[in-house]
Amino acid sequence: MLAYLNEFRTSKAAGYYLRAIEKVAPEHQVTLMEICGGHTLTLVKYGLKALLPEQIRLISGPGCPVCVTAQEYIDTALELCKLPDVIITSFGDMLRVPGSYSSLSGEKARGADVRVCLSSLDAVEIARRHTDKQVVFLGIGFETTAPTVAYAVKTAHRENLTNFSVLSALKTIPSAMHALMQSGETDIQGFICPGHVSTITGTSMYEQIVKQYAMPCVVCGFEPTDMLCTIAMIMAQLKQGAARVENQYKRSVKLKGNTKALEIMEEVFEEQDSTWRGLGVIPRSGLKIRDSYKLFDAAKRFSLTLPQAKENPACICGAVMRGIKIPSDCALFAKKCTPDSPVGACMVSGEGICGIYYKYSQH
Amino acid sequence: MSKDIITLAHGNGGLLTHTLIEQVFAAAFANPILDLQGDSALIGLESGAAVFTTDSFVIKPLFFPGGDIGKLAVAGTVNDLAVAGAVPRYLSASFIIEEGLPINELKTIVASMQRTARQAGVVIVAGDTKVVEKGGADKLFITTSGIGTRIHETQEFTPANMRAGDCVLLSGTIGDHAIAVLSARGEYPLKINIQSDCACLNDLTCKLLRAVPAESIRIMRDPTRGGLATTLNEFAKGGRYAIEIEESEIPCKQEVQAVCELTGFDPLYLANEGKLVLVCASEHSSTLLEIMRAHPLAKAAACIGRITDNSFKKVVLKTTVGGTRIVDMLAGEMLPRIC
Numbered sequence: 001m002l003a004y005l006n007e008f009r010t011s012k013a014a015g016y017y018l019r020a021i022e023k024v025a026p027e028h029q030v031t032l033m034e035i036c037g038g039h040t041l042t043l044v045k046y047g048l049k050a051l052l053p054e055q056i057r058l059i060s061g062p063g064c065p066v067c068v069t070a071q072e073y074i075d076t077a078l079e080l081c082k083l084p085d086v087i088i089t090s091f092g093d094m095l096r097v098p099g100s101y102s103s104l105s106g107e108k109a110r111g112a113d114v115r116v117c118l119s120s121l122d123a124v125e126i127a128r129r130h131t132d133k134q135v136v137f138l139g140i141g142f143e144t145t146a147p148t149v150a151y152a153v154k155t156a157h158r159e160n161l162t163n164f165s166v167l168s169a170l171k172t173i174p175s176a177m178h179a180l181m182q183s184g185e186t187d188i189q190g191f192i193c194p195g196h197v198s199t200i201t202g203t204s205m206y207e208q209i210v211k212q213y214a215m216p217c218v219v220c221g222f223e224p225t226d227m228l229c230t231i232a233m234i235m236a237q238l239k240q241g242a243a244r245v246e247n248q249y250k251r252s253v254k255l256k257g258n259t260k261a262l263e264i265m266e267e268v269f270e271e272q273d274s275t276w277r278g279l280g281v282i283p284r285s286g287l288k289i290r291d292s293y294k295l296f297d298a299a300k301r302f303s304l305t306l307p308q309a310k311e312n313p314a315c316i317c318g319a320v321m322r323g324i325k326i327p328s329d330c331a332l333f334a335k336k337c338t339p340d341s342p343v344g345a346c347m348v349s350g351e352g353i354c355g356i357y358y359k360y361s362q363h
Numbered sequence: 364m365s366k367d368i369i370t371l372a373h374g375n376g377g378l379l380t381h382t383l384i385e386q387v388f389a390a391a392f393a394n395p396i397l398d399l400q401g402d403s404a405l406i407g408l409e410s411g412a413a414v415f416t417t418d419s420f421v422i423k424p425l426f427f428p429g430g431d432i433g434k435l436a437v438a439g440t441v442n443d444l445a446v447a448g449a450v451p452r453y454l455s456a457s458f459i460i461e462e463g464l465p466i467n468e469l470k471t472i473v474a475s476m477q478r479t480a481r482q483a484g485v486v487i488v489a490g491d492t493k494v495v496e497k498g499g500a501d502k503l504f505i506t507t508s509g510i511g512t513r514i515h516e517t518q519e520f521t522p523a524n525m526r527a528g529d530c531v532l533l534s535g536t537i538g539d540h541a542i543a544v545l546s547a548r549g550e551y552p553l554k555i556n557i558q559s560d561c562a563c564l565n566d567l568t569c570k571l572l573r574a575v576p577a578e579s580i581r582i583m584r585d586p587t588r589g590g591l592a593t594t595l596n597e598f599a600k601g602g603r604y605a606i607e608i609e610e611s612e613i614p615c616k617q618e619v620q621a622v623c624e625l626t627g628f629d630p631l632y633l634a635n636e637g638k639l640v641l642v643c644a645s646e647h648s649s650t651l652l653e654i655m656r657a658h659p660l661a662k663a664a665a666c667i668g669r670i671t672d673n674s675f676k677k678v679v680l681k682t683t684v685g686g687t688r689i690v691d692m693l694a695g696e697m698l699p700r701i702c
Contacts (some may be wrong), residue, residue: 006683073495118551224684297543339694350627350697359582360688362677 006348017228020076024235031068036066036194037351047226059323066093066349070275071309074099079304081112089123090138092116093349095137100310116195119151127164136298139166144196146285147261150268165298174284184325190234196248202257205243214243221249278318317344328352370465374494392475396488404488411516414449416509427547427560433472436505437479445565446583449511455489459504483563515577522601524581527672530648534661537634538619562637575647583641592631595678605675608668
């Protein structure tokens with residue numbers, strides 16, 4: 001596996017694509033947005049930005065699952081974990097995201113039963129072992145994680161595990177791309193489209209974006225040379241005055257995606273309006289559990305009254321995820337807000353823009 | 364011993380405590396100093412200043428591929444003395460035991476400590492045992508303290524010794540210990556065949572120190588918790604220059620890299636328990652590398668970077684694709700990625 005991966009990380013391969021970029025790079029400034037936090041991580045971790053021609057600017061988008069999860073959702077999870085006989089199960093990143101008045105890791109230290117899972121199926125296993133407890137899985141993320149969460153719900157349904165439920169804040173990527181374009185705030189000339197999401201969805205969902213906004217969309221892998229190759233492909237489109245969907249990540253992404261995963265998502269979830277941190281409510285951008293599986297919907301199982309959500313007014317995570325600010329524009333960045341003591345969600349996750357800049361760049 | 368698990372009675376100072384000490388600790392660690400069983404050990408040191416350190420060891424699980432908490436407790440303190448340029452001489456060991464620990468497990472751990480100490484040439488001369496009730500500790504905590512005598516009596520190893528052009532040498536692959544322990548915990552559904560690198564470094568450090576003139580090894584450290592990145596940051600912050608390292612030169616086993624690919628962990632921040640990183644004058648780097656590569660604990664040793672003449676006191680990594688980035692201290696926890 002590693003020999004295969006290392007091919008994508010050599011200076012020889014990088015040099016080849018950098019020369020290709022040079023050949024097609026425009027003289028004026030061009031801004032591309034990488035939607036996915038994983039791409040931001042590759043760019044910064046491999047020091048790619050400094051290797052690119054100056055006129056090519058890359059900005060990060062709203063593709064970090066933890067970062068876009070709304071404050072109200074964190075607050076709901078915080079209320080749930082305080083209920084007796086409830087075990088909260090979650091991806092690790094969620095634990096340190098600050099809610100309005102606490103975080104899951106804070107509540108865990110105070111005695112709440114909060115457990116980190118690598119997969120939603122780990123949460124199902126916890127439900128099997130603790131039939132006297134209610135096990136709630138915090139279902140966040142995009143089309144990448146949604147099929148696995150759907151599979152967990154189906155498994156619980158099949159096994160009649162009535163103590164398992166999912167609090168869904170799952171979201172879909174294309175709706176966020178439309179919202180960004182329609183806001184008119186974000187001045188970009190091309191999208192570097194998420195490879196893992198597209199592995200599930202396929203590439204046709206970007207056709208509408210290309211059509212509506214005449215915007216090149218190239219699906220990209222996560223290795224440094226994948227990114228350089230994608231940038232070269234977008235630059236070539238811009239030079240030709242073209243806008244089309246292209247797939248750089250062919251070794252993983254197929255035109256129709258993963259049909260099995262799409263089917264299971266469709267069976268368990270339906271679209272709903274969803275609140276995104278920084279982007280507000282985006283119509284039909286979320287996934288809620290269908291009525292046929294409502295027994296496993298934590299939002300229906302527990303009725304909670306939540307205090308008014310509040311965020312630190314100085315935090316600019318929202319603007320950072322819309323691509324109109326960068327982390328160093330924030331007065332809190334690397335001062336009050338650090339990975340050890342995060343104020344905003346973008347500082348927490350391994351794919352969070354602020355966290356990545358804090359870890360790998362000078363501040 | 365009549366019972367097969369540790370009970371609170373083993374810690375009450377009475378008959379069972381004495382039986383435990385006699386049959387487990389004194390039996391394993393037997394040596395003329397400890398055998399006197401005084402309240403303090405009487406040790407002899409040659410002239411000059413002694414080096415003194417202490418460390419506590421808590422690890423889950425107690426046994427992992429390549430080691431156990433006992434081996435770790437001896438090697439950890441021995442290594443702290445070794446990287447201070449000392450020959451480790453005497454150790455003390457304190458045990459906080461949770462009731463319910465099988466006595467056989469304790470015996471195995473104590474035997475492992477004795478074996479490790481003997482191999483390192485140190486003597487365990489003092490100790491203590493406490494038993495706490497169930498839930499008061501996690502099976503077993505061990506604290507060891509150690510005293511050593513320096514090889515070059517006046518030499519102090521501080522980052523301020525580093526000069527522009529000096530070389531950074533690393534004794535072998537990084538992250539083995541962290542991944543071995545993670546795999547032993549069973550938290551990752553991966554079949555990984557990786558052993559912890561847990562080992563005493565004092566034989567290696569002694570050979571290195573004796574091979575080159577005093578002062579030519581500027582500083583040594585064993586990059587444990589926080590990994591290589593943290594150690595190098597400590598060097599950079601305490602020194603006057605930037606440290607530039609080459610990603611492609613840093614040894615890392617394929618299995619460790621594979622786990623890191625899957626989880627999103629960064630091997631630079633993973634714990635090691637038997638690795639040495641040192642900064643030396645460039646003219647002695649090839650001699651030191653040769654000695655390292657001839658030693659069983661440092662066959663994969665490499666020169667991974669240099670001290671630059673840049674007064675920017677940071678660690679800069681040249682990536683495999685030719686870019687550069689900062690390697691900072693570990694901030695927050697390393698968590699597995701979501702997607």
